[in-house]
Amino acid sequence: MLKDITIGQHYPTGSFLHKLDPRTKILTTFAIIAALFIGMNFLSYTILGGFIFICIYLSKIPMKFIIKGIKPLRIIIMITFLINIFMTPGNIIWGYGRLNITREGLYQGSFMAVRLIFLVMGTSLLTLTTTPIALTDGIERLLKPFKKIGVPAHELAMMMTIALRFIPTLLEETDKIMKAQIARGADFESGNIINRAKGLVPLLVPLFISAFRRADELAMAMEARCYRGGDLRTRMKQLSMSSKDFVSILIVGLLLATIISIRIMT
Amino acid sequence: MGDMITTDKLLYQYRTNEKEVTALDEVSLNIYKGEFVVIIGHNGSGKSTFAKHLNALLLPASGDVIVKGLNTKDEDRVWEIRQTAGMVFQNPDNQIVATIVEEDVAFGPENLGIPSEEIVKRVEEALKSVDMLDFRGKAPHMLSGGQKQRIAIAGVIAMRPDCIVLDEPTAMLDPSGRKEVINTIKKLNKEENITVIHITHFMEEAVEADRVVVMEAGKIILQGTPGEVFSQVDKLKALGLDVPQVTDLAHELIKEGIDIPSDILTVDEMVKKLCQLK
Numbered sequence: 001m002l003k004d005i006t007i008g009q010h011y012p013t014g015s016f017l018h019k020l021d022p023r024t025k026i027l028t029t030f031a032i033i034a035a036l037f038i039g040m041n042f043l044s045y046t047i048l049g050g051f052i053f054i055c056i057y058l059s060k061i062p063m064k065f066i067i068k069g070i071k072p073l074r075i076i077i078m079i080t081f082l083i084n085i086f087m088t089p090g091n092i093i094w095g096y097g098r099l100n101i102t103r104e105g106l107y108q109g110s111f112m113a114v115r116l117i118f119l120v121m122g123t124s125l126l127t128l129t130t131t132p133i134a135l136t137d138g139i140e141r142l143l144k145p146f147k148k149i150g151v152p153a154h155e156l157a158m159m160m161t162i163a164l165r166f167i168p169t170l171l172e173e174t175d176k177i178m179k180a181q182i183a184r185g186a187d188f189e190s191g192n193i194i195n196r197a198k199g200l201v202p203l204l205v206p207l208f209i210s211a212f213r214r215a216d217e218l219a220m221a222m223e224a225r226c227y228r229g230g231d232l233r234t235r236m237k238q239l240s241m242s243s244k245d246f247v248s249i250l251i252v253g254l255l256l257a258t259i260i261s262i263r264i265m266t
Numbered sequence: 267m268g269d270m271i272t273t274d275k276l277l278y279q280y281r282t283n284e285k286e287v288t289a290l291d292e293v294s295l296n297i298y299k300g301e302f303v304v305i306i307g308h309n310g311s312g313k314s315t316f317a318k319h320l321n322a323l324l325l326p327a328s329g330d331v332i333v334k335g336l337n338t339k340d341e342d343r344v345w346e347i348r349q350t351a352g353m354v355f356q357n358p359d360n361q362i363v364a365t366i367v368e369e370d371v372a373f374g375p376e377n378l379g380i381p382s383e384e385i386v387k388r389v390e391e392a393l394k395s396v397d398m399l400d401f402r403g404k405a406p407h408m409l410s411g412g413q414k415q416r417i418a419i420a421g422v423i424a425m426r427p428d429c430i431v432l433d434e435p436t437a438m439l440d441p442s443g444r445k446e447v448i449n450t451i452k453k454l455n456k457e458e459n460i461t462v463i464h465i466t467h468f469m470e471e472a473v474e475a476d477r478v479v480v481m482e483a484g485k486i487i488l489q490g491t492p493g494e495v496f497s498q499v500d501k502l503k504a505l506g507l508d509v510p511q512v513t514d515l516a517h518e519l520i521k522e523g524i525d526i527p528s529d530i531l532t533v534d535e536m537v538k539k540l541c542q543l544k
Contacts, residue, residue: 132365133364133365133366133369161363161364161365162363164365165362165363165364165365165406168405168407169359169407172407214357214359214360217355217357217360217361218360218361218363220323220355221353221355221360221361221363222363222373223323223348224321224323224348224352224353224355225348225352225363225373225374225377225421225422225425226345226348226349226374226377226378226425227373227377228345228377232377232378232379233376233377233379234375234376234379234380234381234382234385235372235376235382235385236368236369236372236375236376236382236385236386236389237369237382238382
């Protein structure tokens, strides 16, 4: 049951997008997110939507898989849509008592929903095409220049790596503890929300104790292997930007510039 | 043979609930280059605490630990000492850092600041020496306990240590995993001439050591070749320690008046000696 949870799922196809440097993908994803917030009209969204669909096509990841990523968010998307429809003042199209649907609301709501969908698509494309380890490497390199102003680049990346490393271990352990408690008569599945929350205590307490013990042992093992922070460290795998990375950044840069100019002009 | 590690009157104490506990009580031991030493003892006999002193994870309250001429109290040389005396721990899950096997093996050399081409070479060599090269791209949580422990050993080997300290590396493994790990350790000792200090409570693992050291209540109470140590069956049993089954059998046979030596350690040896009887 717990095995179904996947964080930062990676879908290897060996496509052009998979082969890009993680730094390129992180930067361009941020640019797309920014563009989605800057451009707020039909034209910009058509351009951005087209771009995102081209990227999905290039990634060779089945569309079904991308849609699966949006599914868990459908309630949030619906709520955003409805709130915008009813709460935006303007020309009333249809009304019942105090509930009024306005033309502006309909417009605004649709845009919000599409924006959310595009955001999820864009960011999941990043995690689907990049291995977690490449992602943390990319983040570390990108944050390195900010080290001087106190951004702990290496530490953040190390924390992410360790978290990713221990997710399966802790899930397995949760499963084990759950079964042990069920064998002794614990009930995790019936009762109201409060009872169920209470039922989690005998699961969480041993899990936390064991996680702290693991952390302690891991720290000792890391020290035994001469870990002393990021200053003197070298890396086995070095990231290198090639011409296709620069071209990709250029294209997305131009796209962002286009969206900004559309915003200024209208 | 030169000294690899020397401890001189090593004393270590800690406090629990206002009570002073002496974990190590003036332990003096010499470990020679290329030697395979097995340390056995109960839980709480101080053997793990002793291991942690050998690469400066713990520092002695009094006395000295000298690793290849370096005193572990010398703070500036701590990283050199840890590189010289690598350490493998009991729980394989809690010592693997990275999400991919080869990245984890590279962790040690990366910490030492070795250039990346050299790391790639070392990782390959280390994985080959523990016979795990085929698993280089796998995620550690997909491997068996014995395989994980071999990865942990490879992670130490990649740092090119002179000596490996293994703190009950087989305690959490099933018999086949245990065999994998033991064979790997033996191979490293024989072929790469790495000094091995193996801490365990499985007596069978001590049989092929150059020297067995028995610890009890923070003291070394017995040491010698496996034959010398295990032939003292009564003394070991009085301490609540097991002896290898075959040695125990020999002991019982001697009691029954059968004339065989008391230091038989393996089944083959037993067969040979019994057949010589007339």
